[in-house]
Amino acid sequence: MPAFTFEKISPPVRRAPAATPPQKPRGLISQMINRFAERRARRALRASPRGDEKLAK
Structure with a gap:
């Protein structure tokens, strides 16, 4: 029997x-789409009170 075991x-x-x-850096097309989407969302938020009145009629 060995004296040491490893x-x-x-x-x-x-x-x-x-x-x-x-x-990865985003592509140019993705950046352009994001810009358009942000602008559209801002416009929708500004126009939402007026838009709700039009839909109610």
């Missing part, structure tokens, strides 16, 4: 969350 020592477990991959 065991495989596993590396310590990391408790930190995994690093998130960097986000």
